[in-house]
Amino acid sequence: MEDNRFTFVQVDDSLSEHIAAPKYSYWGSVFRKFFSSKVAIAMLVISGFVVLMSIVQPMFSNYDPMIAPNVNNHSMWFIGPSLEYLFGTDNIGNSLFDAVWSGTRNSLFISIVATIITTTIGTIVGLFWGFSKRFDAIMIEIYNIIANIPTTLIAMIMVYALGGGIWQLIFAVCVTSWVGTAYFIRVQVMIIRDREYNMASRCLGTPITKIVFNNVLPYLISVIMTSVSRDVPAFISYEVFLSYLGVGLGYGKASLGKLISNYSPYMTSSPYLFWIPLSISAILSVSLYIVGQKLADASDPKTHMN
Amino acid sequence: MENREKIIEVKNLEVTFQLGGKKTLTAVKNVSFDIYKGETLSLVGESGSGKTTIGRAIIRLNETTDGEILFKGKKINGKIDKETKKDVVRNIQMIFQDPASSLNERATIDYCISEGLYNFHLYEDEEDRERKVSQALADVGLLEEHKSRYPHEFSGGQRQRVGIARAMIMEPQFIVADEPISALDVSIRAQVLNLMKKFQRERGLTYLFIAHDLSVVRHISDRIAVIHKGTIVEMAETEELFNNPLHPYTISLLSAVPMPDPEIEKNKVLIKYDGSEHDYSVDKPDFVEITPGHFVHANQKELEEYRKQLGI
Numbered sequence: 001m002e003d004n005r006f007t008f009v010q011v012d013d014s015l016s017e018h019i020a021a022p023k024y025s026y027w028g029s030v031f032r033k034f035f036s037s038k039v040a041i042a043m044l045v046i047s048g049f050v051v052l053m054s055i056v057q058p059m060f061s062n063y064d065p066m067i068a069p070n071v072n073n074h075s076m077w078f079i080g081p082s083l084e085y086l087f088g089t090d091n092i093g094n095s096l097f098d099a100v101w102s103g104t105r106n107s108l109f110i111s112i113v114a115t116i117i118t119t120t121i122g123t124i125v126g127l128f129w130g131f132s133k134r135f136d137a138i139m140i141e142i143y144n145i146i147a148n149i150p151t152t153l154i155a156m157i158m159v160y161a162l163g164g165g166i167w168q169l170i171f172a173v174c175v176t177s178w179v180g181t182a183y184f185i186r187v188q189v190m191i192i193r194d195r196e197y198n199m200a201s202r203c204l205g206t207p208i209t210k211i212v213f214n215n216v217l218p219y220l221i222s223v224i225m226t227s228v229s230r231d232v233p234a235f236i237s238y239e240v241f242l243s244y245l246g247v248g249l250g251y252g253k254a255s256l257g258k259l260i261s262n263y264s265p266y267m268t269s270s271p272y273l274f275w276i277p278l279s280i281s282a283i284l285s286v287s288l289y290i291v292g293q294k295l296a297d298a299s300d301p302k303t304h305m306n
Numbered sequence: 307m308e309n310r311e312k313i314i315e316v317k318n319l320e321v322t323f324q325l326g327g328k329k330t331l332t333a334v335k336n337v338s339f340d341i342y343k344g345e346t347l348s349l350v351g352e353s354g355s356g357k358t359t360i361g362r363a364i365i366r367l368n369e370t371t372d373g374e375i376l377f378k379g380k381k382i383n384g385k386i387d388k389e390t391k392k393d394v395v396r397n398i399q400m401i402f403q404d405p406a407s408s409l410n411e412r413a414t415i416d417y418c419i420s421e422g423l424y425n426f427h428l429y430e431d432e433e434d435r436e437r438k439v440s441q442a443l444a445d446v447g448l449l450e451e452h453k454s455r456y457p458h459e460f461s462g463g464q465r466q467r468v469g470i471a472r473a474m475i476m477e478p479q480f481i482v483a484d485e486p487i488s489a490l491d492v493s494i495r496a497q498v499l500n501l502m503k504k505f506q507r508e509r510g511l512t513y514l515f516i517a518h519d520l521s522v523v524r525h526i527s528d529r530i531a532v533i534h535k536g537t538i539v540e541m542a543e544t545e546e547l548f549n550n551p552l553h554p555y556t557i558s559l560l561s562a563v564p565m566p567d568p569e570i571e572k573n574k575v576l577i578k579y580d581g582s583e584h585d586y587s588v589d590k591p592d593f594v595e596i597t598p599g600h601f602v603h604a605n606q607k608e609l610e611e612y613r614k615q616l617g618i
Contacts, residue, residue, distance in 0.1 A: 218412035
């Protein structure tokens with residue numbers, strides 16, 4: 001064969017550099033991953049329904065535990081669940097259906113606000129706690145002191161001292177809870193603080209504050225989500241627990257804990273009065289916890305590759 | 307040699323790490339060397355010998371406990387003022403060993419490369435910044451479309467080139483390359499090395515190249531310093547070191563270089579070094595320039611032997 005039948009082929013190097021995969025988007029992948037789980041969707045629907053009911057239903061019922069029009073009307077007491085009274089009526093003739101959703105609303109409000117406060121303070125303190133050695137020395141002592149005093153004791157004293165309103169209760173549970181979150185975040189920060197990419201940022205002159213928020217915080221999203229998914233149900237249960245002990249909300253406010261506490265004497269005579277609020281509390285806790293866990297899993301980019 | 311401009315001078319450097327409580331570890335002791343403008347000085351030694359510690363001390367990632375590091379005659383270790391710190395960051399950059407962990411996985415390539423520009427506001431406006439980033443990407447053979455991608459979408463070689471682009475955009479004069487190709491696939495090592503060489507030619511860069519692969523070191527460096535247990539035992543120009551190794555550790559290191567020839571490999575005798583050859587109880591060793599440009603760590607008795615060996 002003759003040479004002139006061949007020609008040189010030009011190689012375009014840039015072609016081999018091209019990435020064929022579709023563009024990666026972090027939040028897009030988080031939602032795709034989350035909605036790929038049937039359990040997650042089911043739990044989201046359940047918790048969504050409970051949350052929606054607790055927001056909408058009290059708007060129509062205007063339930064107030066201090067108003068009891070049927071308190072002297074014996075025929076209205078202890079009516080079992082029926083079409084007219086879906087959850088039945090209680091010992092003073094009020095509809096349990098109204099009471100439960102109004103109570104759920106307050107319980108949910110307390111737990112969500114307490115979680116937001118705990119997570120925000122805990123995360124910010126934890127980020128700097130993990131970075132600064134001097135701050136660490138002080139904070140570890142504060143942590144040791146607070147961790148060794150029973151939280152319930154602090155909350156009870158707070159409620160006694162401040163009185164039993166919603167905001168007082170939120171303050172009482174948040175005053176110590178942020179320390180636990182901060183410690184949790186501190187440990188996570190220490191794990192990723194000395195990774196090479198943070199050193200690279202230091203070499204490029206990035207100030208510590210910017211490293212904290214640009215390099216470390218994004219890595220903690222799934223860890224923070226885990227903490228949130230634990231905190232929301234924990235605060236619901238905690239409110240139930242405190243109210244059951246009689247140090248929760250004061251008179252004039254319903255909450256799941258107060259309902260369970262008020263109706264516990266009728267556990268044998270009218271069991272539905274006790275079990276319905278308890279079930280709602282359990283359903284809410286479990287579904288929110290699973291939704292949170294699934295969201296935490298989905299927000300970890302390691303799960304996005306498959 | 308003597309009249310060449312020194313860009314980095316390291317004098318009696320010592321780096322000690324606190325190991326919790328009163329325990330300390332001296333990773334580097336009494337290390338002195340100069341780096342001349344435009345050259346590549348390689349630092350070779352086994353794992354844990356203190357190569358990386360020296361590199362990180364120069365770029366201020368590790369605190370020094372004793373000695374001085376000068377950049378263009380100005381002290382840059384220990385407590386220095388803000389201006390000098392800024393100067394160090396602008397002029398000294400680092401290429402990291404592991405491209406998988408040295409990029410922020412949650413940031414786009416655009417941010418990764420612009421990070422230094424943002425910190426010192428090294429751009430006129432947004433358009434200028436984008437132009438600079440595109441240029442930096444093009445310089446390392448990456449594409450404009452990569453800007454909005456995340457590091458985990460890239461191959462190891464591409465990531466390392468992003469790491470190089472990130473350092474180069476600062477227009478540094480001196481670069482510490484900490485085993486920049488050790489974590490890469492053999493097939494793309496040459497690509498990254500050639501890229502580094504290209505930048506050196508075009509911009510007159512100076513490198514401190516940290517490595518343990520002697521064949522790579524021979525290819526890239528002008529001078530080589532051999533380090534053993536935190537002390538530089540021998541330093542010379544590349545060919546001088548390969549032809550006339552003096553210190554027993556250097557000889558042992560060179561004997562371990564694999565040869566792509568089964569016949570040679572079969573008959574190869576590895577020379578072991580454990581430090582028992584030296585008797586430093588009375589006659590203390592020093593870092594001496596035995597022939598111009600060739601330094602060796604030895605005591606008087608050993609120096610006599612080395613001189614005899616070299617025929618002077």
